[in-house]
Amino acid sequence: MTNFIRLSILLLFRLLCWCLVTSSFESSNIIFGLVVCVLIPFGDFRKLQLKALIPELLLTLRLPFDMLKESIQLILIQHPIDLFVHEKVSSRTRNGSRFAEFLDLFRITFTPMSLVLRRIDIDQWRVHLVGSSQSDYDQNVRDTL
Structure with missing residues (x-):
């Protein structure tokens, strides 16, 4: 459960950065940003x-x-x-x-x-x-x- 929370926080942070960089909070941009966030390698988020x-x-x-x-x-x-x-x-x-x-x-x-x-x-x-x-x-x- 803790790993899921850590993964979720990491994805939300990446998505927030994506939306701030693109200056758009439209649903299509959020969906595209989520796909990009999932494709970026995660590293070891268990150490968070x-x-x-x-x-x-x-x-x-x-x-x-x-x-x-x-x-x-x-x-x-x-x-x-x-x-x-x-x-x-x-x-x-x-x-x-x-x-x-x-x-x-x-x-x-x-x-x-x-x-x-x-x-x-x-x-x-x-x-x-x-x-x-x-x-x-x-x-x-x-x-x-």
């Missing part, structure tokens, strides 16, 4: 740890809202600067499977203002962010006061 995977999937559902928010912020930046930061890998990812690690990486990279460059060690990602210069920030703060 559901305790780590379910919270990562729930956090991934928040991505479209974060993407829209960051897109608007990116439009409003007048003088962008590049920032390089180290972001912690979630504890569920460290203790979970490679699929949970992929979801953590996907969540960071999906938004327009951040991009994972590499994994420094087991605890940290090196992330490139687009930020606003400090003078723009100070000006915006003065304008709001």
Whole structure:
């Protein structure tokens, strides 16, 4: 039963990715996407740890809202600067499977203002962010006061 649940989660994730890439949730696209998802090799899905995977999937559902928010912020930046930061890998990812690690990486990279460059060690990602210069920030703060 657990293997069936793991397989179902994997198929649903693939189908969701297919629908997002094709930008279509029509029934014909979903059927075609399901066929493609079944034809892609599965690998060993029995190693998926559901305790780590379910919270990562729930956090991934928040991505479209974060993407829209960051897109608007990116439009409003007048003088962008590049920032390089180290972001912690979630504890569920460290203790979970490679699929949970992929979801953590996907969540960071999906938004327009951040991009994972590499994994420094087991605890940290090196992330490139687009930020606003400090003078723009100070000006915006003065304008709001």
